[in-house]
Amino acid sequence: MHQPPAYLMFGDDDGIYNYCPSPVRVDETTMYAFYCANTLPGIVIDDIYARKGVLEDGRWTFGEKFRVLQPDRLGWDCIHVCDPDVIRGEFRCRGETYSWMMAYLGCDIHHCYHNQIGIAFAKNIEGPYVKYDLNPIVGYDETFHWGAGQACLLSLDGKGKFRMLYSQTVHEYERRRLDTRTFWRDFDLSDADRPVVGEEVAMHEGGIVNRDGLGEAAVFNPTIAWDRTNDLYYLSREGTPFDRTHMPDFIAPYTQVSVISRADFERNEGGWTTVRDFGPEDTGFERNHNAGIVKDAYGALCDPGVLPIALTVSELKERDFLWTYRIYYRELVLAKR
């Protein structure tokens, strides 16, 4: 079946990077793309930006960017805010009722340390987003570990209950290993002043294999979408192993999407099947990382027959590769299951 070619969702100025897209489709022809970018050219401080897109002649066209979240001056998220994901619901907090919620990564130190997860609420998808006063909602104690972050969300009831998947450092101290794995837990923030936080589960990785079957798969940086028609979860992750022979050597050459039944996911004993490895053949770039499955306002696939995905690409360069981070759109027509 014909797969439409990948295309650049939007450009940006020199010295500005775009990555970690969270595309939220709110109706047939409207999508908001939330993503991470710096503000001062050449200076690596992450803010969260968004753009409104409209579908015209089968192609998404995006308008001007606007900033939706920024680091505080002090506190747990005072250096970077990034890795957004946004869902619709009904969240009451401090006497206000909000209909949108963003999960994001925040940190208080440079060099990729001490990441934690926070949330912010809004009454309109475009904002303003108000940071939750009980942040971080997923904390991490060790300062000089990567921490917890890269959260993705799906609504469980259309209101305040949602499921969050996220990356988190696993410290195996005897072998001095610091790995990153995917965890998940359920929340109920219908009354956010009295949050219900479910028990953390280490996501079972059974069935997830690397492209070409090479090496042990590491599962982190998840994004998820729920195919409600077939009751399936589609998961994207960073394709491993990384190519250490060319710079940048710390980001994925491909993004892998796998699928599992919701029942198997919740049983947490594996059962994943690879759907597609999105790589250079899709975008023309050797790095395809920090992806976001396009989903509706509640975290579901808009069309159970199509998997749209936003992929961050990078050029291969010894220096200044960061400024080539751009976000491409790709659609995959799914085989009937």
Add this chain to the structure above:
Amino acid sequence: MSRIYALQAPRLAAAAARMKADVNYLGTADDAEVIWLERSHVFVRDAWAEGPVTVRRLQCLYHRLFPGDWLLMDGSLPAALTAKASAYARERGARVVIGLKAGQSGGETSGSAARGEATRSESTPGDAADILVHEPGASWFDNPGAVVQIEPDENLDAWIGTLAISLMNGFDLERSKPLCRRAASLSDIPWYDEVAYA
């Protein structure tokens, strides 16, 4: 990215940290000053509540510096200590930025310097700096690697604080200047948001 160390230069440390640089402070500081630094997001590594910075205390700086780091000083230390700290930094592969205010020639703690009568032993050795940024009227001896004279109405602390985040991100001095000037136009030590989103 690199790291920033500020030796006995609390205002420069605060200015750099408020611009979201990764700033570590070493030097004398009482409890109130430590709190003020921490409220500017400075990581206070070694703060001595009593006694001045000494050669012995500079050992704490020596073991913390690594290649690529930047050391900030403000001309308040005696010349010999400034030179020693700079030598340590260079030995460890770090580089040095010194900021001097108008009328300042180094060794501020001595009465003669405060009266503008600095001797060579009290004045700042310019060759201790890879980059020396100064207000008009500051003085030093010997030659820094590069010299920037700011405008009379520019804020020296803000200028150097913004230089710190720029250097951390791999900028050279020339590329840093426009952003430094933007921050230095503000009268108080600015926060990142006041510069980035203005």
